[in-house]
Amino acid sequence: MKKNLGPALALYPMPIAVIGAHVQNKPNWTLVAHVGIVSHDSVLVSLAKPHYINQGILENKRLSINLVNQSFLEKADYVGSVSGHKVDKSQVFDYSMSDQGVPIINDSPLVIEGSVVDVYEYENFDNFIVKIENTYVDEDKLNDQGKIDYQKVNPILFDFPNYEYLSLGQVVGKCLKLHDKKND
Numbered sequence: 656m657k658k659n660l661g662p663a664l665a666l667y668p669m670p671i672a673v674i675g676a677h678v679q680n681k682p683n684w685t686l687v688a689h690v691g692i693v694s695h696d697s698v699l700v701s702l703a704k705p706h707y708i709n710q711g712i713l714e715n716k717r718l719s720i721n722l723v724n725q726s727f728l729e730k731a732d733y734v735g736s737v738s739g740h741k742v743d744k745s746q747v748f749d750y751s752m753s754d755q756g757v758p759i760i761n762d763s764p765l766v767i768e769g770s771v772v773d774v775y776e777y778e779n780f781d782n783f784i785v786k787i788e789n790t791y792v793d794e795d796k797l798n799d800q801g802k803i804d805y806q807k808v809n810p811i812l813f814d815f816p817n818y819e820y821l822s823l824g825q826v827v828g829k830c831l832k833l834h835d836k837k838n839d
């Protein structure tokens with residue numbers, strides 16, 4: 656028997672990412688779990704309107720999405736707990752600048768860089784639609800075929816209802832190979 660929890664926000668676990676963008680000529684970093692895919696070359700980043708980073712993204716129309724692993728989870732958690740409105744977070748991470756002038760976290764195993772092509776304002780959120788322009792992956796996180804190996808990337812996931820970070824599980828099957836085609 657299922658219990659109906661009503662309109663609970665329960666679509667978890669979600670991967671966490673540190674969003675990087677310039678705000679007033681300095682990098683700012685903000686932790687998010689509310690990211691999504693809207694097409695095969697675009698993703699969505701949902702940021703509450705009062706966040707400091709939004710003004711920089713709205714102005715420069717560029718950002719980085721830095722997946723988080725265990726090696727810098729503590730720092731990622733920190734940038735999710737304090738606002739650039741009150742604290743200068745620009746030096747929290749070792750970072751590099753992309754050719755497009757977007758700050759990118761050196762410790763992140765996988766970074767997506769993109770430009771903002773649309774903003775869907777909904778309730779108290781700026782939902783940035785981001786066209787993917789570059790995807791930077793540590794070479795040792797690629798498999799023999801040159802594809803991203805998520806077991807090696809080992810992204811941290813977030814469980815909002817319990818406020819906990821989770822690690823990735825094991826591969827349990829090969830996609831589209833699990834059923835017997837003869838019985839279709």
Ligand SMILES: Cc1cc2nc3c(=O)[nH]c(=O)nc-3n(C[C@H](O)[C@H](O)[C@H](O)COP(=O)(O)O)c2cc1C
Pocket residue numbers: 671683684685686687688689690701702703705706707708709732734735736737738739740813
């Ligand atoms: C695990 C975690 C996930 C978060 N996810 C989001 C999110 O998806 N969207 C959002 O607007 N804020 C999210 N936050 C809150 C922001 O990271 C936080 O308010 C941050 O201090 C805002 O920084 P800023 O004002 O410098 O931009 C999250 C925080 C944590 C700890």
